[in-house]
Amino acid sequence: MTAEIAVVVIGRNEGERLKRCLASVLAEVQRIVYVDSGSSDGSVAHARDLGIQVVELDTSAPFTAARGRNAGFMALHASGDLPEFVQFIDGDCLLVPGWISAGLAHLRSRPDLGLVTGWRSEIHRDRSVYNAICDFEWHRPAGPIEACGGDMMVRAQAFLNLKGFNPQVIAAEDDEFCVRLRKSGLGIERLPLPMTQHDAAMTRFSEWWRRAVRSGHGFAQVGHLHPEHFRPERRRVWLYGLLLSLVLVAGLLLAMSGALLAGGLLAGAALSVYALSWVRTVQGLARAGLPRSEAMHHGLYLSLSKYPNLIGMLTYWVRRWQRRDMSIIEYK
Structure with missing residues (x-):
């Protein structure tokens, strides 16, 4: 274990998922801050029982991941002993053993980088x-990247200089931070290593739909x-979610x-463009390594996602x- 992170x-x-998350982090790092956004499941008490510092967000302001990470x-900064590096992780994830040491070694050797990330995978894929x-x-793909998700290891001084995440951004706040980090002159790299395991626990179409709405809000904001x-x-959202839909409706109205x-x-013509887009999506997924049948299934959802994406963009x-207020869009 190291004190520099x-x-x-x-x-x-997050319930049991948080318990597993904290246990995985405690096995790798001594210093942990858990930020709770109004839980009612005993999460705060459990973290404190483990000796972990807890920050409870004020419930009078909208909860966002950006606000939580900043808090x-x-x-850490208020303690007067800010570590050189900070790893952010969501409470529904497990930290993979060995990631911390690998990430630290890479950041120490590359002062031109502001953060590194790795691969996240689903526990119950x-x-x-x-x-x-x-x-x-x-x-x-690993290597230099433009942006990454919220699981990231950041150079603390760079985070402080940029004033952290934008708390007004309710989705894709990690992308927004990465854009500002790159504009400051620091690079971002994904290492070809497993970093976290995620438990999406998504079993219903409605959850997937709301998640896609949230993504659309992030695209727009x-x-x-x-x-x-x-x-x-x-x-793509404007073309497939709005323009082609209007063309299709216009055609049906003319026919009626x-x-x-x-x-x-x-x-x-509109349906043909939709079909061609789906075929190209399936081909791309297959080239990326998905089995053909799975690529065809995923392709349908990716094609359909333009509609909830459009709702999210219009919502913004x-x-x-x-x-x-840009209030959070929850999908679970």
Whole structure:
């Protein structure tokens, strides 16, 4: 164990998953801060029983992952003994043995890097198609990257200089932080090593749908702050989620009004573009290593995701127009 790193764990009503998370972290690191977002399942008491420092977020302000991580970091800073590096991990994850030492060694040898991350995997990948989709999302190529998820090992001084995560960003706050980190002149790298194991526990379509809505909100909000980021994602949502839907509806309305040929051609063109997009998605997933049948199944969800993504993007713009708080979108 080393004193030059601390771990910030965030959670809300994670139950047994948090217990497993904290146990995995305690086996690797001495200094831990657990930040709780209004749990009612005994999470706070359990963390304190383990001797872990606990920060309970004020319930009068909206909960966000960014706010929680910032609070954990500031608790370390307020102690007057800020470690050189901080590992962030979500309370529904397990820390993989050996990751801390590997990440530390790489950051020590590369002063040009602001953070490193590794591979996250799903503990119960085959329990549902939604878990399998998450597992595929987590496994991205190693090497220099533009952004990563919230499980990351950060150089503490760099985090402090950037004032941490933007607490107003309710989804993709990790992407937003990474964009600012790169603009500050520091690099980001994914090591070809397992870092955390995640327990999505997603078994219902409604959970997957809300998660996709949240992603769309992140595309819009982070894209508004940094127009160069998430640009391809936003374009795909506008094209497949909105424009082609309008073309399809227009074709159906024309056909219903009696213009069968024109309406059929218009609707058929829209459906053909959707089908072509699905085929290309399946081919890409298969090239990435998914079995053909699984790639076909995942491709359907990726194609369908443009609709909840669109709802999330529109939700952000409506909230911004109405000057409403950017409250978190929970999927579980």
